[in-house]
Amino acid sequence: MSGADLSKTSGPSLAKAAPHEGLERVPGVPKPDPILVADSVRRTFGGLTAVDVDHVEIQRGTITALIGPNGAGKTTFFNLLTGFDKPDSGRWTFDGQDLAGLAAHKVARRGMVRTFQLTKSLARLSVIENLKLGGTGQRGENFFRGLFKPIWGAQEAEIEARADELLVRFKLDHMRDEFAGSLSGGQRKLLEMARALMVQPQMVMLDEPMAGVNPALTQSLLGHVKSLREDGMTVLFVEHDMDVVHDISDWVVVMGEGRVIAEGTPRDISADPAVIDAYLGSHHDAPLSAEEEEQVLAEVEEAIAGEEAG
Amino acid sequence: MDWELILENGGKALVGTDAVVFALAAIGLNVHFGYTGLVNFGQVAFLAMGAYGVAMGVITFGLSFWLAVFLGLFAAVILAVLLGLPTLRLRSDYLAIVTIAAGEIVRLVLRSASLRSSTGGSDGLQAFADPFFDINPLPTGGTALGPIHLGDGGYGFWIWTFGPNTTWVLIVGWGLVGLTSLMVWALMRSPWGRVVKSIREDEDAVRSLGKNVNWYKMQSLILGGVIGALGGVIFAISRQSVQPDNYSTALTFFAYTALILGGTARIFGPIVGSMLFWSLLSFTDVTLRQAVVNDKIPGDFLTGTRVGIIRFMLVGAGLVLLMVFRPQGIFGDKKEVAIGERG
Numbered sequence: 001m002s003g004a005d006l007s008k009t010s011g012p013s014l015a016k017a018a019p020h021e022g023l024e025r026v027p028g029v030p031k032p033d034p035i036l037v038a039d040s041v042r043r044t045f046g047g048l049t050a051v052d053v054d055h056v057e058i059q060r061g062t063i064t065a066l067i068g069p070n071g072a073g074k075t076t077f078f079n080l081l082t083g084f085d086k087p088d089s090g091r092w093t094f095d096g097q098d099l100a101g102l103a104a105h106k107v108a109r110r111g112m113v114r115t116f117q118l119t120k121s122l123a124r125l126s127v128i129e130n131l132k133l134g135g136t137g138q139r140g141e142n143f144f145r146g147l148f149k150p151i152w153g154a155q156e157a158e159i160e161a162r163a164d165e166l167l168v169r170f171k172l173d174h175m176r177d178e179f180a181g182s183l184s185g186g187q188r189k190l191l192e193m194a195r196a197l198m199v200q201p202q203m204v205m206l207d208e209p210m211a212g213v214n215p216a217l218t219q220s221l222l223g224h225v226k227s228l229r230e231d232g233m234t235v236l237f238v239e240h241d242m243d244v245v246h247d248i249s250d251w252v253v254v255m256g257e258g259r260v261i262a263e264g265t266p267r268d269i270s271a272d273p274a275v276i277d278a279y280l281g282s283h284h285d286a287p288l289s290a291e292e293e294e295q296v297l298a299e300v301e302e303a304i305a306g307e308e309a310g
Numbered sequence: 311m312d313w314e315l316i317l318e319n320g321g322k323a324l325v326g327t328d329a330v331v332f333a334l335a336a337i338g339l340n341v342h343f344g345y346t347g348l349v350n351f352g353q354v355a356f357l358a359m360g361a362y363g364v365a366m367g368v369i370t371f372g373l374s375f376w377l378a379v380f381l382g383l384f385a386a387v388i389l390a391v392l393l394g395l396p397t398l399r400l401r402s403d404y405l406a407i408v409t410i411a412a413g414e415i416v417r418l419v420l421r422s423a424s425l426r427s428s429t430g431g432s433d434g435l436q437a438f439a440d441p442f443f444d445i446n447p448l449p450t451g452g453t454a455l456g457p458i459h460l461g462d463g464g465y466g467f468w469i470w471t472f473g474p475n476t477t478w479v480l481i482v483g484w485g486l487v488g489l490t491s492l493m494v495w496a497l498m499r500s501p502w503g504r505v506v507k508s509i510r511e512d513e514d515a516v517r518s519l520g521k522n523v524n525w526y527k528m529q530s531l532i533l534g535g536v537i538g539a540l541g542g543v544i545f546a547i548s549r550q551s552v553q554p555d556n557y558s559t560a561l562t563f564f565a566y567t568a569l570i571l572g573g574t575a576r577i578f579g580p581i582v583g584s585m586l587f588w589s590l591l592s593f594t595d596v597t598l599r600q601a602v603v604n605d606k607i608p609g610d611f612l613t614g615t616r617v618g619i620i621r622f623m624l625v626g627a628g629l630v631l632l633m634v635f636r637p638q639g640i641f642g643d644k645k646e647v648a649i650g651e652r653g
Contacts, residue, residue: 140500
């Protein structure tokens with residue numbers, strides 16, 4: 001169940017064979033092999049509808065970007081999917097299992113692990129301890145078994161070996177025994193991603209993985225995100241930087257005012273008028289002429305008059 | 311100035327019953343606050359559970375002494391669950407508010423006149439620990455090897471001696487301090503300890519990695535509460551008496567002071583902190599009294615009756631200086647504290 005076991009997934013060669021080919025570019029379009037399917041997910045805060053997603057599917061083994069202007073509901077949608085927030089209504093399945101209403105830690109155990117927009121490094125634990133925390137099924141995490149090292153010592157050594165491998169891969173091995181709180185912003189992003197991999201997830205959800213990362217580290221981070229796909233994992237990430245989206249994503253889902261307003265390949269999305277409207281407002285390219293302004297004004301006055309009469 | 315008296319009292323306070331009781335209270339707080347990041351301002355309620363569990367178990371419910379001890383520890387588990395269930399899902403400030411209130415509620419309930427028949431009201435309960443002293447193996451008479459007293463003139467070294475019953479309480483008490491510290495050490499080096507320390511740093515990060523954070527917080531609350539209740543048991547036994555007003559909020563804050571003085575999230579922090587705290591209090595107390603009695607301090611400046619308050623001011627000022635120059639406490643790691651502040 002847990003683990004990005006390559007034999008179970010379609011594998012890197014298939015993942016690269018453009019599974020999105022021939023799909024319609026409409027919001028909520030069905031995918032050939034979706035790992036995540038969400039239906040009618042709604043979340044309101046008082047009078048504000050933060051998320052109102054009718055239907056969206058995420059294709060297995062691909063990198064999907066979730067973009068949209070500020071306040072579009074991307075992070076809220078992320079929180080809902082991963083159990084960090086509760087929706088007013090809606091269902092979603094992950095790998096065929098119903099996840100709606102499940103507590104955050106149970107979502108992670110099913111194989112969907114997230115990172116956070118503001119990195120959550122465990123500051124006063126060493127880098128290696130940060131990673132070891134991610135190990136699943138640890139016997140020593142039980143109170144009574146934890147008291148006796150012979151019970152968990154061997155498993156701990158295995159976990160540590162795996163953590164050390166990840167540290168080398170993410171080029172954090174020179175910081176192994178330093179407090180995580182002494183890492184730079186970019187290194188913390190790397191640490192968080194490596195820690196998520198310790199859970200051996202099938203799907204990784206990255207909330208703004210490039211935010212606050214210095215440009216020198218961006219390329220390396222992008223490489224790591226791509227390598228997740230090569231290892232057979234599915235990636236969904238929130239991002240603002242369109243260059244990043246173009247560079248690494250296979251598919252883009254655009255949110256605006258809580259809804260999915262467009263889907264497509266990065267190239268389609270850049271040209272999609274609905275997306276441009278969402279980011280810039282609907283009359284951005286045509287300033288109103290004096291006549292149009294008068295017309296709008298007349299319409300509004302008429303509407304007000306109508307309301308007062310009614 | 312009777313320097314020998316000052317030295318004697320200061321030395322005895324270093325290992326006396328107060329130091330044991332507060333060491334256990336502070337070890338419990340160290341599990342809560344130092345390792346798990348739970349802000350428990352009601353540790354005194356857990357001590358009260360242990361103390362009144364023993365006293366009421368024997369006197370009110372007619373249980374055997376040893377069963378009554380277990381009743382006290384079990385009451386601490388129940389209290390931890392009651393406090394934890396509504397608050398552990400919430401931010402840590404809520405636990406702080408609820409626990410500080412719970413501490414006062416417990417004290418006020420215990421001293422209420424309508425429960426006088428079971429709790430003894432404001433007088434408390436007395437004389438319930440005889441079976442504990444009945445099995446005291448230390449004889450009242452004995453020998454002495456030079457300055458080492460083994461029954462002849464009490465037990466101890468040179469001027470620092472205790473009577474056989476107090477010595478028996480201290481042996482059991484420090485034994486419990488050792489056992490609980492060993493347990494905390496074993497847990498904190500284990501993956502269990504890694505999870506609770508991570509919860510202290512950022513609980514959402516721990517959730518995102520598939521750990522049941524609320525359950526770990528509950529386990530930590532119970533563990534630290536039961537260790538505190540052991541302190542309450544020793545407190546009650548040592549005096550053969552429980553009185554509700556001994557279980558005021560100040561006790562919790564003295565335990566915090568001892569913990570921070572020694573260094574949080576360190577095995578020896580709460581132990582050494584508690585020893586030094588009581589030794590310092592005793593030292594300033596006896597020194598000031600001696601100075602007043604021997605007219606070293608003019609009577610219109612300080613009188614003997616005010617010494618009890620002045621000593622807290624002096625020790626408080628000393629602790630402020632310690633926090634300025636050594637914020638990590640005696641055993642703490644300065645680098646770790648600096649990182650904690652940055653977040």
